Amino acid sequence: MVAALDLGLIFGLMALGVYLTFRILDFADLTIDGSFTTGAATAAVLLVGGTSPMAATAWGAAVGLLAGLATGLLNTWGKIHPLLAGILTQIALYSINLRIMGRANVPLLRADTVFTPLREAGLLGTFASAGILAGVLALFVIALVWFLSTDVGLALRATGDNEGMARAQGINTDLMKCIGLSLSNGLVALSGALFAQYQGSADIGMGIGLIVAGLASVIIGTAIINNGRVWITAIAVVAGSIIYRLIIQAALSIPWFNPNDMKLLSALIVVVALLLPRWDVFNQIRARTREKQFVVEPWDTPDPEELDSGDARPPSRGVARKAGRRNNA
Structure with a gap:
């Protein structure tokens, strides 16, 4: 389960990228399947060539920025529908990734990676590595929340909320789309670069269905933690990534589960996550929890005879809390 926690944190960067396009920019970007592999392929080839792990990881993220920019230009300059623009870039990246790697798989067994010190110390896949990854991910969450509170970030959010109104206010919405898509795919490619180093190889099909x-x-996190604040939603998205990986890990531990059904399981998880908010499940659970906090049990009300005799016990916490609210009102 700790390994699933590590993967959830690594894929948390990818989830933040998806959140940036689908929720903030309101852009259905399918480039992610290709840019994830691009970041992994770029980092793997550079690591095999002797580049330092940090530099190789940074270059992987930079190539992802270019992939997102390509989708943005197809949509803004070429006036191509967002879905089609993402699909075209994704298809092109498949061939580009093969060109980068030179073959379908690049092993990293003999190359130094960012996880080599942890692997040599026997800490990879433990709570120590999970804590380090959580700290790194927290820095990216803070940076993303800060960016979305700047003038450019607010213009990006305005473009996603109402593009026509944002354009009327003098915002260059085409530029905002390109920036948002670049940052999103940069985060996705960074996640791919880290994942390739974690598993020890880069594969041409590692991003399919991602x-x-x-x-x-994104859906699981925002369904469980429903709050309009950006920083809370960003944390919820990361939590959703961890929950998703834990579900996958739990399914793999079932003896009769066939790994070939993984894509089917992923689709079912998304379906359930989409239906739960429609059924208002989480809101009902929250409402029931709040009701239980203020339930007045029969023994909470003192008997009138006990009140006269002075032997009545003090009211319970629920009654006292309710009385305090009435007095404050």
Whole structure:
């Protein structure tokens, strides 16, 4: 389960990228399946060539920025529909990734990675590595929340909320789309670079269907923690990524579960995550929890005879809390 926690934190960067496009920018970007592999392929080839792990990881993220920019230009300059623009970039990246790697798989067994010190110390897959990854992810969450509170970030959010109104206010919405898509795919490619180093190889098919996992993380997190604040939603998205990976890990531990059904399981998780808010499940659970806090049990009300005799016990916490609210009102 700790390994699933590590993966959830690594894929948390990918979930933040999906959140940036689907929720903030309101752009259905399918480039993610390709840019994830691009970041992994770039980092793997550089690591095998002797580049330092940090530099290789940074270059992987930078190539993801270019992939997102390509989708943004296809949509803004080429006037191509967002879905089609993402699909075109994704298809092109498949061939580009093969060109980068030179073959379908690049092993990293003999190369130094960012996880080599942890692996040599026997800490990889433990709570120590999970704590380090959580600290790194927290820095990216803080940076993303800060960016969204700047003038550019607010213009990006305004573009996603109402593009026509944002354009009427003098915001260059085309530029905002390009910035948002670049940052999103940069985070996704960074996640891919880290994942390749974590598992010890980069594969051409490692990003196929990844958009489902990203959507599942965003939907699960925002369904459980329903709050309009950006920083709380960003944390919720990361929590959704961890929950998704834990569900996958739990399914793999079932003896009769076939790993070939993983894509089907991912699709079912997304379906359930989409239906739960419609059924208002989480809100009902929250409402019942609040009701239980203020339930007045029969023994909470003192007997009138006991009040006259002075032997009545003090009211319970629920009654006292309710009385305090009435007095404050």
